[in-house]
Amino acid sequence: MSKIRLLPHRTADDDSFVAGPWLVRYPGSDPVEASSFIPDFDYGLALDFGFRVRVDIERARGLTGLAADATIGIYALADCQSADIRVATSVPAGGLDQEVWVHTDAGSLAGSIELSRGITTLSCGSSEASNAPLRAGSRLLDDKPMTVVLEGGLSRFPVVSQAFSRSRYPADAAWLLAADFDDPADPFLGTVRLLINSEHPAGELVLSRDGGPAAEMARSALRTDIVRQLFAILAFDDRASAAGDVGDDSVTGVASSIAQDTLAMDLPSALGLHREDPVVLDGLVQSALGYLGTRES
Amino acid sequence: MSSLVYPRLDRATAEELLAALPDSDIPFALEHPEAIPFEVGAPVDVATLKRVRSSVLESIERWPDGPARAEVAEWDAAVGAALFNSMQIVPSDASHEGPWSFLTLILLPDVAVARFPGRHPQRMIGVPRNVFRRSWWRHHILGELAIAEDVRPLGEDEMVNIFERSRMSRNRELSRALAAAILEYDGEGRSEFARRLTRAVRALTGPLLLDVLAREQIEQIVSEVAEREGSVG
Numbered sequence: 001m002s003k004i005r006l007l008p009h010r011t012a013d014d015d016s017f018v019a020g021p022w023l024v025r026y027p028g029s030d031p032v033e034a035s036s037f038i039p040d041f042d043y044g045l046a047l048d049f050g051f052r053v054r055v056d057i058e059r060a061r062g063l064t065g066l067a068a069d070a071t072i073g074i075y076a077l078a079d080c081q082s083a084d085i086r087v088a089t090s091v092p093a094g095g096l097d098q099e100v101w102v103h104t105d106a107g108s109l110a111g112s113i114e115l116s117r118g119i120t121t122l123s124c125g126s127s128e129a130s131n132a133p134l135r136a137g138s139r140l141l142d143d144k145p146m147t148v149v150l151e152g153g154l155s156r157f158p159v160v161s162q163a164f165s166r167s168r169y170p171a172d173a174a175w176l177l178a179a180d181f182d183d184p185a186d187p188f189l190g191t192v193r194l195l196i197n198s199e200h201p202a203g204e205l206v207l208s209r210d211g212g213p214a215a216e217m218a219r220s221a222l223r224t225d226i227v228r229q230l231f232a233i234l235a236f237d238d239r240a241s242a243a244g245d246v247g248d249d250s251v252t253g254v255a256s257s258i259a260q261d262t263l264a265m266d267l268p269s270a271l272g273l274h275r276e277d278p279v280v281l282d283g284l285v286q287s288a289l290g291y292l293g294t295r296e297s
Numbered sequence: 298m299s300s301l302v303y304p305r306l307d308r309a310t311a312e313e314l315l316a317a318l319p320d321s322d323i324p325f326a327l328e329h330p331e332a333i334p335f336e337v338g339a340p341v342d343v344a345t346l347k348r349v350r351s352s353v354l355e356s357i358e359r360w361p362d363g364p365a366r367a368e369v370a371e372w373d374a375a376v377g378a379a380l381f382n383s384m385q386i387v388p389s390d391a392s393h394e395g396p397w398s399f400l401t402l403i404l405l406p407d408v409a410v411a412r413f414p415g416r417h418p419q420r421m422i423g424v425p426r427n428v429f430r431r432s433w434w435r436h437h438i439l440g441e442l443a444i445a446e447d448v449r450p451l452g453e454d455e456m457v458n459i460f461e462r463s464r465m466s467r468n469r470e471l472s473r474a475l476a477a478a479i480l481e482y483d484g485e486g487r488s489e490f491a492r493r494l495t496r497a498v499r500a501l502t503g504p505l506l507l508d509v510l511a512r513e514q515i516e517q518i519v520s521e522v523a524e525r526e527g528s529v530g
């Protein structure tokens with residue numbers, strides 16, 4: 001479904017642009033379908049985002065009034081507000097199934113990105129049709145964008161490893177979720193962090209690269225605790241349950257994503273359950289996240 | 298090569314430190330027990346932190362008592378260049394508040410206060426308008442254009458026109474083309490010209506997706522708009 005935009009020139013329609021799901025390609029790996037968050041993101045990763053697409057060039061030309069010598073391009077755009085950068089690629093539409101990829105450099109992204117795609121003119125040719133696009137880069141169709149969380153999802157919370165004995169936190173605690181936001185509409189990054197006690201055996205396990213059963217069990221407990229603590233922080237803040245348009249990068253936005261991914265329910269429902277029947281909510285979270293290895297997550 | 302990650306101060310600790318900053322003889326440090334780098338990336342070492350501090354101090358030697366009002370843009374540009382060249386911070390890390398809070402409240406608090414004696418939290422905490430974060434980002438995006446020496450450097454209002462139209466400023470080629478066009482303008486009222494120019498280019502980003510254009514095409518568009526808007530003034 002394309003994004004609606006009022007433009008001074010003629011545009012194409014959804015049937016002109018048939019695209020598959022967004023894909024992500026880690027270095028040296030085959031592409032996989034992109035989900036709403038990227039597992040194992042770190043600053044050393046150079047990621048490619050792309051999709052398979054077929055553009056009906058004749059249909060697009062007919063609708064837009066472009067002549068046969070005009071070139072229609074397919075674009076892919078990664079827009080990272082946190083890192084203040086937009087990276088785009090554009091290739092000529094070939095009329096057959098083709099892949100389009102946009103490359104992002106290691107260390108260039110943070111927070112989340114909005115992926116968008118569609119078709120534009122690369123050159124406008126010699127059309128004399130009324131209201132035909134006249135300039136390279138004219139938008140012909142913008143597909144609905146997709147937001148992908150890089151940091152702040154369950155798999156890669158903003159993590160700080162520290163010795164609790166030298167901090168203000170209880171020395172025997174394994175981990176804590178620290179939230180400093182004034183309003184749940186504030187950005188998640190920078191206001192919520194996972195503090196892991198590097199002196200605690202469970203903390204050491206989750207920070208290690210150990211893939212053994214004990215480490216996996218500790219990580220499953222950690223994931224469950226993150227969700228519990230985040231819901232507990234938000235449960236009695238009316239603003240988190242209020243309807244309204246909040247950014248995907250906000251505390252509410254990230255918590256909504258976690259509620260949806262983990263419990264298949266919206267955030268107000270999850271927070272309501274926390275207030276009314278916290279035992280049931282806890283059981284659902286444990287079950288969904290394979291608490292202590294009880295189930296594949 | 299930008300490859301380092303910096304210690305991060307959380308908001309609560311930064312606010313406590315800001316409240317505790319003395320009125321004079323502001324001390325600096327190279328570490329803080331609550332400041333820890335994010336675990337992905339090479340943490341900055343003490344030698345680099347010392348180098349960052351000395352580079353910044355050297356860049357502002359001309360202003361021992363802080364910049365006068367007319368000199369703040371120049372001061373910001375000099376500090377931005379010094380930070381950019383000495384920090385080697387990963388841009389992903391620079392997108393976060395914590396490293397800039399550390400820089401402002403631990404490593405360079407005296408410098409920050411010299412620029413913003415009012416110590417407003419928006420300038421002292423590592424949010425986007427932070428004294429160092431903003432200068433670093435401007436240099437990161439504009440490069441040498443941020444420290445143009447043969448023409449009057451970009452003023453604060455001109456920078457704001459480029460950078461506070463966020464979606465547009467994320468197109469790096471477009472930001473640089475706008476900066477170049479503003480610096481090249483030799484008519485009267487350059488700030489007013491910058492405002493008209495950025496507004497007119499922004500209007501084009503509806504029908505046109507400028508991100509897919511080559512640098513030369515973007516420069517051509519900006520040049521056409523600049524010529525038109527320049528003749529208006």
